[in-house]
Amino acid sequence: MDFWRKKMLVTKAEEMRNLDRETIEVLGIPGIVLMENAARGVTSVIYDKLNGNSVVVICGKGNNGGDGLAIARNLYNLGYDVEVVLTAKIEELKGDARINAEILSKLPVPLHVVKEESKLLELYSLLKEADFIIDAIFGTGLSKPAEGFYKDLIEVINKANKPVVSVDIPSGLSSDTGEIIGAHIIADITVTFGFPKLAHIMPPACYYVGELFVVDISIPEDVSSLVTSKRYILTLDEVAFTFPVREIMSHKYTYGHVAVIGGSAGKTGAPSMTAQSALRAGAGLSTVVVPASLNTVFEIKLTEAMSIPIPDAEKGHFGIDTIDEVVETVEKGKFSAVVIGPGLGNEPETFEFAREFIRKTTKPLIIDADGINALAENTDILKMKEQNIIITPHIGEFSRLTGLSKEEILKEPYEIAKEFAEEFGVTVILKSGRTVIATPNGKVYINVIGNPGMATAGTGDVLSGILGAFLGMGIEMEDAAKLGVFLHSLAGDIAAEELSQESLKACDIIDFLPKAIKRIKEKELNLEKHKLPFVTNLREIIGV
């Protein structure tokens, strides 16, 4: 078993409840065992990460509170000075939470019931005395925004200005979304159970999670038969060993020939960057197919990449009149992948040209930028295509493509990208600070690396070149998309480390591709030995 290739699900509350339930009912691991595992995980993170001895644990009346009560006991056993605040009487608790409350009541740990606003001032004084606070008010069971007493309680905790460890999720955040639904705890550390929830990784909710740890509470590793969602964090485990082995007797055609169709007056840089990044990502050859009136620019700009000038009657952009020539050139050429879009421009006749090209070509295709805009209101073209197609819209382009507002897309980008990918049979790479990859067979990968320095002109052109290289060298479409996005972000992160986010520009990402590729390959070598421990932080999960 290649145990190191672990998939890291990203769940919603209901999906996590199903996982918990299946583990309890089908496998027969008692809930109280899961709760103890959860509590021990949180306790070990606290032991490792926090200074100080005096702690207040604030427990709600559900199982999140039950975790808090078990954590209080574990901390007491370790010698911490623990006080517990419960938002209900012990008799009001049920199940495993009740059991833990009963156990705790037999130990010399002060337990205060705080149910009313009138007690919050007293609570504030208690919190001011503590070294840190544990928030176990609400977890995945939050059913509506925190209001009234609970809203005030959350505000008092935040105001106390002490380090806060949230159990499972900062109370008041919804597990299911990156959106803020109401008052919530601002945590320094969050320790979650089983698998991360969407709120842990999607902004803006993720800003309030602090450092994220994931505890394996004994939900089995092979959960695939127990879950329906196929939504994962994009990690090194997902992309490792995707680069083809470079054989001694191989030659440039072994690694594919990428054609980049694009360029217009004022936009010659875009296809140039695409062609260059394809070569840096490992393509054997790359060629720009461009309007002839601009060809001199490409001859000068590009050294390793070639160009094919297409007569354009000095217009400086592609028109529908040259469609046959371009299709013939590309179909007859030895191209193994085609990128259409970088710098294409938004002339109506260019859009018509792009649509016709997409309709007619049989080559594996990456559609980017104005190539995507050309498909707005013409998305059905995609349904007729049989070859592998990756589209790489940013939120604005995806809004034009789907007719949905940016706000609607940003609410649930992973759902909307998934629906589109399934409906149109293409791989969608929806680019943002949390790029989402959605495959035609319903899988979703969320990328959590990269940085805001990459929000700069041309970084999309670089990505499309990388993808062209990978599709062109014969990597399977899903793997090409995953490796492409991961590598692009990693190169962006290394570039930002060395140059600052502010100074980062698209060509820097190309320049740092070699270091990023080396880093992935170095890490691959250690993967065989690497196994995730019971408690893992998000960085270890990502793997770089």
Ligand SMILES: NC(=O)C1=CN([C@@H]2O[C@H](COP(=O)(O)OP(=O)(O)OC[C@H]3O[C@@H](n4cnc5c(N)ncnc54)[C@H](O)[C@@H]3O)[C@@H](O)[C@H]2O)[C@@H](O)CC1
């Ligand atoms: N067996 C399991 O299912 C496990 C659950 N675990 C813990 O259990 C948590 C989920 O437990 P629960 O499903 O009991 O739910 P929670 O403990 O998250 O919260 C539910 C409680 O809060 C109340 N509530 C929800 N929203 C409210 C609001 N806005 N205002 C006021 N009251 C509100 C509910 O009526 C209920 O009493 C997880 O987050 C995790 O911490 C862990 O112990 C691991 C195992």
Ligand SMILES: [K+]
């Ligand atoms: K919580």
